[in-house]
Amino acid sequence: MSNEWTTEIKPKKKWLDVDLKGIWRYRDLYVMYIKRDIVTKYKQTILGPLWYVIQPIFTTIMYMFVFGGLAGISTDGAPQPLFYMAGIVLWGYFSESFTVSNSVFSTNANVFGKVYFPRLIVPLSGITSSLLKMLIQLVLFIIVYIYYYFTLENHSLSLNWSLLLFPFYIFLIGFHAMSWGLIISSLTTKYRDLKFLVQFGLQLFMYATPVIYPLSAAPEKYRVILELNPLTPIFEAFKYGCLGCGSLNWGGLLYSTIFLCITLFISVIVFTRVERNFMDTI
Amino acid sequence: MSNIAIEFENVGKMYRLGRVGTGTLSHDLNRWWQTSILHHEDPYLKIGQTNDRSQKGTSDYVWALQNINFKVEQGDVVGIIGKNGAGKSTLLKLLSNITSPTTGVIRYKGRIASLLEVGTGFHPELTGRENIYMNGSIMGMTKAEITRKLDEIVDFAGVERYIDTPTKRYSSGMTVRLGFAVAAFMEPEILVVDEVLAVGDAEFQKKAIGKMQDVSQGEGRTVLFVSHNMAAVKNLCRKGIVLENGQVSYTGTQNQAIDFYLANNFSESKTRIADSIIFKKSFIDIYSIKINNSENVESTIVSNTEYLDIEIEGETKEPFSFDLIVTFKNQSGVPLASLEEGHYKGTIENIKIGKFKISKRIHLPKYLSKGVCLLDIVLHHPNVEYYMKCLDCAILNFDGNYDGFGVPLSLSARGFAGLECE
Numbered sequence: 001m002s003n004e005w006t007t008e009i010k011p012k013k014k015w016l017d018v019d020l021k022g023i024w025r026y027r028d029l030y031v032m033y034i035k036r037d038i039v040t041k042y043k044q045t046i047l048g049p050l051w052y053v054i055q056p057i058f059t060t061i062m063y064m065f066v067f068g069g070l071a072g073i074s075t076d077g078a079p080q081p082l083f084y085m086a087g088i089v090l091w092g093y094f095s096e097s098f099t100v101s102n103s104v105f106s107t108n109a110n111v112f113g114k115v116y117f118p119r120l121i122v123p124l125s126g127i128t129s130s131l132l133k134m135l136i137q138l139v140l141f142i143i144v145y146i147y148y149y150f151t152l153e154n155h156s157l158s159l160n161w162s163l164l165l166f167p168f169y170i171f172l173i174g175f176h177a178m179s180w181g182l183i184i185s186s187l188t189t190k191y192r193d194l195k196f197l198v199q200f201g202l203q204l205f206m207y208a209t210p211v212i213y214p215l216s217a218a219p220e221k222y223r224v225i226l227e228l229n230p231l232t233p234i235f236e237a238f239k240y241g242c243l244g245c246g247s248l249n250w251g252g253l254l255y256s257t258i259f260l261c262i263t264l265f266i267s268v269i270v271f272t273r274v275e276r277n278f279m280d281t282i
Numbered sequence: 283m284s285n286i287a288i289e290f291e292n293v294g295k296m297y298r299l300g301r302v303g304t305g306t307l308s309h310d311l312n313r314w315w316q317t318s319i320l321h322h323e324d325p326y327l328k329i330g331q332t333n334d335r336s337q338k339g340t341s342d343y344v345w346a347l348q349n350i351n352f353k354v355e356q357g358d359v360v361g362i363i364g365k366n367g368a369g370k371s372t373l374l375k376l377l378s379n380i381t382s383p384t385t386g387v388i389r390y391k392g393r394i395a396s397l398l399e400v401g402t403g404f405h406p407e408l409t410g411r412e413n414i415y416m417n418g419s420i421m422g423m424t425k426a427e428i429t430r431k432l433d434e435i436v437d438f439a440g441v442e443r444y445i446d447t448p449t450k451r452y453s454s455g456m457t458v459r460l461g462f463a464v465a466a467f468m469e470p471e472i473l474v475v476d477e478v479l480a481v482g483d484a485e486f487q488k489k490a491i492g493k494m495q496d497v498s499q500g501e502g503r504t505v506l507f508v509s510h511n512m513a514a515v516k517n518l519c520r521k522g523i524v525l526e527n528g529q530v531s532y533t534g535t536q537n538q539a540i541d542f543y544l545a546n547n548f549s550e551s552k553t554r555i556a557d558s559i560i561f562k563k564s565f566i567d568i569y570s571i572k573i574n575n576s577e578n579v580e581s582t583i584v585s586n587t588e589y590l591d592i593e594i595e596g597e598t599k600e601p602f603s604f605d606l607i608v609t610f611k612n613q614s615g616v617p618l619a620s621l622e623e624g625h626y627k628g629t630i631e632n633i634k635i636g637k638f639k640i641s642k643r644i645h646l647p648k649y650l651s652k653g654v655c656l657l658d659i660v661l662h663h664p665n666v667e668y669y670m671k672c673l674d675c676a677i678l679n680f681d682g683n684y685d686g687f688g689v690p691l692s693l694s695a696r697g698f699a700g701l702e703c704e
Contacts, residue, residue, distance in 0.1 A: 005289075005389040011382055029419035036416060040407040043448075111403045115396060115420050116379035276382045 100126030101181025392471025406450035649700030652682025653693025
């Protein structure tokens with residue numbers, strides 16, 4: 001008799017309860033969310049998706065002026081535009097994915113308050129649409145890269161086989177962003193203080209990641225701290241793969257992967273707990 | 283037994299009052315320590331109290347719902363009625379899995395579509411068509427399913443012309459139509475409706491109610507309907523559940539439930555007619571208002587009663603001139619007939635300082651219909667001011683007229699009274 005019920009709603013669920021079947025059933029919604037993100041973002045703008053490439057161009061110019069020019073931070077022999085753009089493209093992907101995941105509850109309170117669907121759909125589609133944005137910017141990076149490769153003399157630019165790991169880097173960055181975003185988002189539903197911390201925390205975190213400087217330029221005594229940052233080996237490895245600077249640190253990448261497994265695990269637990277009752281606390 | 287579609291078993295939901303969200307860290311830690319480490323009962327569950335919003339409680343925790351047990355059979359249309367804050371919306375929220383219960387289990391068969399508020403997930407920048415897909419997939423439809431029903435949905439909503447226009451350009455009514463249409467066509471096994479019909483125009487309301495009837499009768503689906511509109515509940519539902527302070531206080535047919543709700547709602551705190559005075563001049567004291575010599579809120583008017591006696595006793599510190607209005611209304615608050623004699627005769631009565639007694643004998647029509655009426659009793663000086671307003675103060679149960687074929691006509695079908703002719 002009881003096995004006839006299709007759904008049972010109970011107060012306490014298992015502490016790890018990811019509705020993978022549900023996520024699969026709602027895959028069309030996942031696609032719709034990605035579509036919505038892309039379509040609505042630049043509605044009523046003239047340049048439309050061009051903004052995707054204008055942003056990194058201007059940021060690169062700005063960084064060249066401030067960090068390369070005024071501060072005179074080394075780019076480890078790589079051409080400045082390429083060095084900064086490589087950092088910006090990856091960092092942009094991280095920060096965008098983080099922000100999307102971090103605002104899951106606050107921006108979707110309205111929808112979550114009315115209909116049930118597996119909430120994980122929203123951050124997953126969020127990191128996917130920022131992935132698409134990143135890919136567009138990557139095309140720009142490749143164009144600039146080709147330009148420098150053929151016009152610049154005596155350059156140290158070299159592609160090497162480790163670049164094949166690029167999809168893995170992207171996977172790591174996206175899910176690092178999502179798991180941190182979800183953990184903080186879940187806690188923010190109850191303790192709003194975190195909202196203020198996150199605003200400048202993300203900015204500070206960028207400086208703790210080798211985005212605008214190479215790890216080798218950091219003083220020896222701080223390098224250990226930078227190496228604790230799970231994003232450091234990824235950024236370094238990407239630059240190593242295409243710019244010929246940076247380093248490929250297998251230990252670092254392994255550390256980053258293990259780190260991700262742990263945070264992802266925690267984030268999913270916290271998230272599924274909070275999604276059950278967040279309407280009462282938000 | 284196998285055709286039970288929804289089952290609530292001992293369901294309860296507790297909320298913490300006051301400053302939700304802040305200052306709860308110590309409670310959280312305490313709760314976690316007690317339940318997870320010491321395996322005690324949740325210390326905050328015990329002190330929860332029943333939810334009576336008008337009374338001040340000693341605990342910060344209240345049960346928005348408690349001991350909810352009921353079953354709904356497949357194909358039933360169940361109206362859930364109750365005062366504001368009785369727990370109706372919480373119940374629907376639990377059922378649609380938006381928030382989880384504190385105790386108990388809810389079981390159901392099939393897919394639930396909830397119209398808690400339609401148009402969920404509508405993005406103002408997206409066009410009507412895009413929003414149909416968005417909204418549909420949020421509610422669990424697949425893309426193929428939506429494409430198959432797109433024409434029907436657009437047709438039902440009546441927004442063909444605007445289908446490729448962003449919904450931010452829609453009127454609020456159009457948005458609701460579109461939202462309702464998507465929900466109505468997703469063919470859920472269980473449809474949950476919460477007061478959405480209030481927004482559309484009359485034509486659309488009719489359409490929506492018709493659709494809901496089709497859904498329940500023709501297609502054998504289950505509908506839960508929450509409303510304050512007794513007429514809609516009466517028309518639409520076959521069963522009724524009355525919620526009161528977070529508990530089920532009555533289950534039965536929709537008519538029994540409505541009667542119970544109305545009777546209970548009035549007699550709960552208001553046993554005397556004069557308890558319903560919502561306004562009076564400060565120089566006036568009202569001792570009692572009597573209908574047929576009784577101060578009781580409820581009275582039965584048997585067949586062929588010729589008169590209705592109304593008597594108001596009180597005292598005034600200032601003289602005033604008044605006309606008495608007695609309005610008969612149906613359960614939805616629609617006025618049916620009224621006594622306002624001064625208006626027709628152009629007269630007004632004077633009251634001197636001191637004790638007074640106003641007595642009126644109303645002639646009732648011969649062919650009164652069978653049904654329930656509510657009364658408003660008002661003292662006013664026409665076009666000048668009100669002295670006393672006593673609204674929804676009495677319930678009259680008309681027995682109806684049994685002369686002739688021995689079957690009375692009903693108030694809801696034929697109105698207040700039958701006309702006579704030569």
